[in-house]
Amino acid sequence: MVSKLLRRIHLYLALFLTPWVLVYTLSTFAMNHREWFRGKPPASPKWEKVSEQVWEGQFPEGADRAAKARMILTTQGLDGAHQANERDGKLVIQRNAAITPLRLTYTAESRQLLVEKQVVEAAAFLERMHRRRGFQHPYALEDTWAFSVDFFIAAILFWTLSGFWLWWELKVARRLGALALIGGFGIFAFFLKVL
Amino acid sequence: MTFHHLNRRTHLYLALFLSPWFWMYGVSSIPFSHNQYFEELDKAKGIPPWTKRAEIPFEQPVPDGPELRPFADQVVKLVGLSGSYGAYRQSPKQVNVYVYTFWKSTQVKYFLEEKKLVMEDRRFRWDHFFTGMHAKGGFDQGGWHNVWGVMVDLVCLGLLLWVVTGLIMWCSLPVVRGWGWVALVSGVVSFGVFLWRL
Numbered sequence: 501m502v503s504k505l506l507r508r509i510h511l512y513l514a515l516f517l518t519p520w521v522l523v524y525t526l527s528t529f530a531m532n533h534r535e536w537f538r539g540k541p542p543a544s545p546k547w548e549k550v551s552e553q554v555w556e557g558q559f560p561e562g563a564d565r566a567a568k569a570r571m572i573l574t575t576q577g578l579d580g581a582h583q584a585n586e587r588d589g590k591l592v593i594q595r596n597a598a599i600t601p602l603r604l605t606y607t608a609e610s611r612q613l614l615v616e617k618q619v620v621e622a623a624a625f626l627e628r629m630h631r632r633r634g635f636q637h638p639y640a641l642e643d644t645w646a647f648s649v650d651f652f653i654a655a656i657l658f659w660t661l662s663g664f665w666l667w668w669e670l671k672v673a674r675r676l677g678a679l680a681l682i683g684g685f686g687i688f689a690f691f692l693k694v695l
Numbered sequence: 696m697t698f699h700h701l702n703r704r705t706h707l708y709l710a711l712f713l714s715p716w717f718w719m720y721g722v723s724s725i726p727f728s729h730n731q732y733f734e735e736l737d738k739a740k741g742i743p744p745w746t747k748r749a750e751i752p753f754e755q756p757v758p759d760g761p762e763l764r765p766f767a768d769q770v771v772k773l774v775g776l777s778g779s780y781g782a783y784r785q786s787p788k789q790v791n792v793y794v795y796t797f798w799k800s801t802q803v804k805y806f807l808e809e810k811k812l813v814m815e816d817r818r819f820r821w822d823h824f825f826t827g828m829h830a831k832g833g834f835d836q837g838g839w840h841n842v843w844g845v846m847v848d849l850v851c852l853g854l855l856l857w858v859v860t861g862l863i864m865w866c867s868l869p870v871v872r873g874w875g876w877v878a879l880v881s882g883v884v885s886f887g888v889f890l891w892r893l
Contacts (some may be wrong), residue, residue, distance in 0.1 A: 508871070511861070511864075511865060511871060511875065511878075512871075512874060512875065512878040513878075514857075514858075514861050515861075515865065515875050515878035515879040515882060516878040516879065516881060516882035516885075517882055518858060518862075518879060518882055518883070519882055519883055519885075519886035519887075520882075520886065521854055521857075521858055522855075522858065523886075524854075525851050525854040525855055525858075526851075528832070528847065528850070528851050529848065529851040531832060531833075532832040532833060532834075532844055532847045532848060532851070533833075533834075534833065535833075535834075535835070541761055596893070597893065598889065598890045598891075598893040599890060632893070633724075633727055633728045634727075634728055634729070634730060634731070635729075635731075636731060641892055641893060642893075644889075645889055645893055646728065648885075648889070649724070649728050650728055652724075653721055653724045653725060653728065656717060656718075656720065656721035656724070657718070657721045657722070659710075659717075660710075660714055660717055660718050660721065663707075663710050663711075663714070664714075667707055667711060670707075673704065673707060673708075676704075676708060677707060677708060677711050680708040680709075680711040680712040681711040681712070681714065683712055684711065684712040684713060684714055684715050684716075685714075685715050687846075688715035688716065688719075691797075691839070691842075691843055691846070692797060694839045695778075695779075695796060695797050695831070695839055695840065695843060
């Protein structure tokens, strides 16, 4: 009964999380061979102009960088996870997005707002997806993604543990399985020693 | 041996062989995902992360371009450190060389105006141990470091084979096909929504 339940959870969890497994696998490969995919040093992302306009909004008195960035994003209908930097009278907002991140540059003196989108590039997209995690942004969608990452982590640990259980139940596979397990642990321990 | 038997055994033995990596990537993802929590936990200890080991007079020109590895080579040889290493320009007046092993991290700061190297060791932290291992990869360090890179590729291949062999096993079991489709389609749709909205 326990084995059947473990087997079913092992399977259905794997089927549900197949897209996550594929994205983490492909992104790991792309990062392991970053030079192939992005050159050395990695090429800077390319940006494409979306719009340029005079921004009509007015910042409240004493608004800090974060408040200004949030206000610009909100007025553009683009509120969401972002980072902002302010230097030499320019406020640069990087609006996170899975496929096409945006960059908004607001020049205080001319009140110009330049909106650009990142040119889609497969390796950069995979790397972004791989690195996207954590609960640091005040947005429900970001937290939901972060929760899905935690769920994936729990699944990894569950697959390993349930996999051991299911292997041990297969008496015929115990010997070769033990050999594979010991071989893996031996090589891993060797790396722990030399690296 | 039938095809399905071979498929099943590939799934199992590959998983057992690669289980230390799989386990390591799983455990190390926790501090990545909850970085703030671990940082605050460590900050509460009130122990400085770096300890000064030595200060050495040093004077060498630093290349102007972004390629600082030859400079890092010189520094690493001079101070007698081993591990994977690299360098970056901290400021126009300072270049940092970092040397990393799974167990120990050292940084060597070169202050150009003061003409000196300052060596500092980072205090060991378990979360850094795991995240360091998780992030290790690539083929620019040579030796066993590159063999680790090959292992990372092997883990990627293993994951792809798990997906393929797992799907074949699922398809060959009519009793789980219905709920399997529900799980697979709902996973793909959820992921698609994230891609669209994130």
